[in-house]
Amino acid sequence: MLHTGRHFLQIPGPTNVPDRVLRAMDQPVIDHRGPEFATLTADLLDGLRALFQTTGPIIIYPSSGTGAAEAALVNTLSPGDRVLIFETGHFSQVWRQIAERLGLAVEYVPGNWRRGASDVELEARLRADARHTFKAVIVVHNETSTGVTSRMPDLRRAMNAVGHPALLIVDAVSSLASIDFRHDEWQVDVTVTASQKGLMLPPGLGFNAVSEKALAASARATLPKNYWDWQDVLTQNRAGSFPYTPATNLLFALREALRMIHEEGLANVFRRHDRHAEATRAAVRAWGLEIVCEDPREYSSSMTAFFMPDGHSSDRLRAIILEHFDMSLGTGLSKLAGKVVRIGHLGSFNDLMLAGTLAGIEMGLRLAGVPHRTGGVMAALESLVPVSQPVARVASVT
Numbered sequence: 150m151l152h153t154g155r156h157f158l159q160i161p162g163p164t165n166v167p168d169r170v171l172r173a174m175d176q177p178v179i180d181h182r183g184p185e186f187a188t189l190t191a192d193l194l195d196g197l198r199a200l201f202q203t204t205g206p207i208i209i210y211p212s213s214g215t216g217a218a219e220a221a222l223v224n225t226l227s228p229g230d231r232v233l234i235f236e237t238g239h240f241s242q243v244w245r246q247i248a249e250r251l252g253l254a255v256e257y258v259p260g261n262w263r264r265g266a267s268d269v270e271l272e273a274r275l276r277a278d279a280r281h282t283f284k285a286v287i288v289v290h291n292e293t294s295t296g297v298t299s300r301m302p303d304l305r306r307a308m309n310a311v312g313h314p315a316l317l318i319v320d321a322v323s324s325l326a327s328i329d330f331r332h333d334e335w336q337v338d339v340t341v342t343a344s345q346k347g348l349m350l351p352p353g354l355g356f357n358a359v360s361e362k363a364l365a366a367s368a369r370a371t372l373p374k375n376y377w378d379w380q381d382v383l384t385q386n387r388a389g390s391f392p393y394t395p396a397t398n399l400l401f402a403l404r405e406a407l408r409m410i411h412e413e414g415l416a417n418v419f420r421r422h423d424r425h426a427e428a429t430r431a432a433v434r435a436w437g438l439e440i441v442c443e444d445p446r447e448y449s450s451s452m453t454a455f456f457m458p459d460g461h462s463s464d465r466l467r468a469i470i471l472e473h474f475d476m477s478l479g480t481g482l483s484k485l486a487g488k489v490v491r492i493g494h495l496g497s498f499n500d501l502m503l504a505g506t507l508a509g510i511e512m513g514l515r516l517a518g519v520p521h522r523t524g525g526v527m528a529a530l531e532s533l534v535p536v537s538q539p540v541a542r543v544a545s546v547t
């Protein structure tokens with residue numbers, strides 16, 4: 150089918166790249182060891198600190214999020230170190246694989262893929278580890294395969310209650326710049342993220358935000374590393390450059406995205422995501438379908454996953470929606486393949502894009518013959534603009 154108008158990219162990353170960001174990239178490459186670049190580096194690191202809510206160092210890699218995850222481990226740990234990873238879904242599985250391939254000893258805390266990391270379980274496991282053999286606790290903040298956001302303040306409290314010295318390494322790839330994330334306040338040691346989700350950039354940049362404690366650990370860590378070595382990056386960054394050719398035009402894009410987030414205000418960015426997530430859940434409930442996340446305290450504000458009714462394939466529904474309405478939705482990952490649909494409502498997004506997204510899903514459910522109730526879109530509109538809300542004042546046209 151021939152498509153007109155804009156494609157709807159409503160997967161939970163990569164997300165829609167705003168025109169302003171696209172235009173910012175469309176420039177000649179500059180000398181990455183010249184004075185103009187040094188100013189760019191300093192500006193970016195400053196802007197990023199505000200975003201991670203930290204005063205500490207930030208490392209930018211030309212990499213995907215998985216690269217930044219590997220960087221977090223090789224800089225802080227040594228072969229055979231024990232790490233505690235919570236099974237939250239597909240992305241916790243990816244962390245387990247990276248850690249195991251690097252020669253770390255992983256203790257994988259089982260989960261049902263409908264809940265976040267348990268603070269109760271964390272406290273119990275750390276309490277049982279009186280000899281402090283766990284060197285790191287690894288948590289996926291927002292599990293993008295399920296739409297579940299772990300409660301970081303509760304997890305931090307559990308670690309502090311035991312007084313366990315393990316590092317806290319957090320995957321914030323699908324939460325940073327969408328869901329409140331406080332690197333310093335939550336005493337996170339390494340925050341890992343990437344460019345293509347809340348940051349509204351194309352894929353290609355990976356980030357580590359690093360605590361003092363993680364920096365100290367990096368001086369003792371003996372896992373092999375070269376490309377990922379924080380020290381080389383930090384040393385060169387002081388002069389405004391990088392130890393290898395950085396992704397110059399993605400950094401132009403990052404500067405523009407940081408400006409946009411700053412203009413909107415970080416708190417407003419979070420509120421916008423909360424509001425769109427709430428409206429999306431209203432639609433799913435009205436359709437009579439089941440949200441994957443079991444605990445309302447853990448609903449994700451950046452994306453929502455819902456189960457298909459038994460006997461109906463989410464991949465077939467997604468294919469029909471792509472064919473008829475030119476919209477891409479997230480596929481079910483790993484053990485949820487074919488069973489769930491994931492709706493990305495993060496990054497560059499607004500009320501009408503959400504309404505269009507939900508309308509596309511509702512029409513798709515109809516075309517695919519998936520049993521559901523109508524009225525999901527109406528429920529979302531009511532959530533966005535309740536009828537009880539006073540009529541907005543419109544500037545008079547004169």
Ligand SMILES: *Cc1c(COP(=O)(O)O)cnc(C)c1O
Pocket residue numbers: 162213214215216240289291292293320321322323343352
């Ligand atoms: C997208 C994502 C990643 C993977 O990032 P890549 O850039 O694909 O390597 C890791 N963790 C989470 C939670 C994600 O959403």
